[in-house]
Amino acid sequence: MAEIRIEHVRKQFGSFVAVEDSSFVVHDGEFLALLGPSGCGKTTTLRMIAGLELPTSGKIYLDGEDVTFNRASARDIAFVFQLFALYPHMSVRKNIAFPLVSQGVPRAETRKRVEETARLLQIDHILDRSVSGLAGGDRQRVALGRSIVRRPKCFLMDEPLGTLDAEFREVMVHELRELHNRIHATTVYVTHDQHEAMAMADKIAVMNHGVIEQFGTPQEIYAKPATIYVADFIGSPPMNIVRFTSGLQRGARTVQLDGVDIAVPEVHEDMPVGELALGVRPEHIRFSDASPLRGRVYGSEYLGTDQVVTVETSSGKVKARVPANRSFNLGETVGLEFNHSKLTLFDCRSGRAVPSSINAEARHV
Ligand code: ATP
Secondary structure, X not given: OOOXXXXXXXXXXXXXXXXXXEEEEEOOOOEEEEEOOOOOOHXXXXXXXXXXXXXXXXXXXXXXXXXXXXXXXXXXXXXXOOOOOOOOOOEHHHHHHHHHHHHOOOHXXXXXXXXXXXXXXXXXXXXXXXXXHOOHHHHHHHHHHHHHOOOOOEEEEEOOOOOOOHHHHHHHHHHHHXXXXXXXXXXXXXXXXXXXXXXXXXXXXXXXXXXXXXXXXXXXXXXXXXXXXXXXXXXXXXXXXXXEEEEEOOOOOEEEEOOEEEEOOOEOOOEEEEEEEEEEOHHHEEEOOOOOOEEEEEEEEEOOOEEEEEEEEOOEEEEEEEEOOOOOOOOOEEEEEEOHHHOEEEEOOOOEEOOEOOOOOOOEO
């Protein structure tokens, strides 16, 4: 398998910049998700790695070799598309064998590799069935089988589960991750679905308008968002962003919200007076009668094991995830307490997290 290295890659279509100065490494055997909304440059990034699109500038390395100008066919990469065209009149076996037959691999070797691949994907019992009668999940497995059988250096996948219904999608998310655990193929996976990215990837690159806003593990991205955009994109419901105006001094450990001192992780940089935001995940807010930070219950969403309660404060609405058995009335005044060690401060002018003890090691791209 292989390492993929992208150095200062940029792609322009006419005057439109689709990908802006991207640099990252996907280590050998790692699973990277390129995550972001439609049009943010995920597919363009993937197509440049595949060799289907040339970067306007920058370099792409595969296992240390500069492949920036190599044709797709010379890169030994498997590209799994969303709508993978299988040959409906052929059997599963023939579909999987197809790339090897085209390469002229001897019959016995082809048979062995097809059977190995089918066992890996747990479709060895349907090898002689026609693909036309298969259900969506099995078709996806055959499509994957056709990529795996070539033993490429890495896999590139563009929303491969996009056409499946929600239930199947969830099953395939687990299957793809399990498959990855078994074959450890370096993988780059494009998705707009944060749940897919969080469930499968070792690393996530969160993209926005052609820019990688943050590159890190799912845990880093969730707990230490580098920008307001990432904080708002990841999490369901997303991180609360409570805006206020203040200055901050290096070493500060509190901020003032509605005249109340709120403890925060130690700030590592002076911030001139301006608009700041406190980022707090719903599960890091609890109701506390003693807290001077007050708000009125505006609504709630019962989720079985817990509930998400919207509370209106004088700094705006915040959502708190509290135990399902906590009862209250709409309009009731409650006290809110934030788990100070989990808070992120943002500078609203740049949209970036203010360096502090919580995100000292988080990487800004
Ligand atoms: P989606 O999930 O909708 O495909 P994406 O994040 O993968 O979104 P890209 O397909 O990479 O986004 O496209 C990024 C931007 O570049 C879009 O605004 C798109 O319209 C533009 N773009 C992509 N390919 C071309 C092209 N060949 N010519 C002109 N513009 C293009």
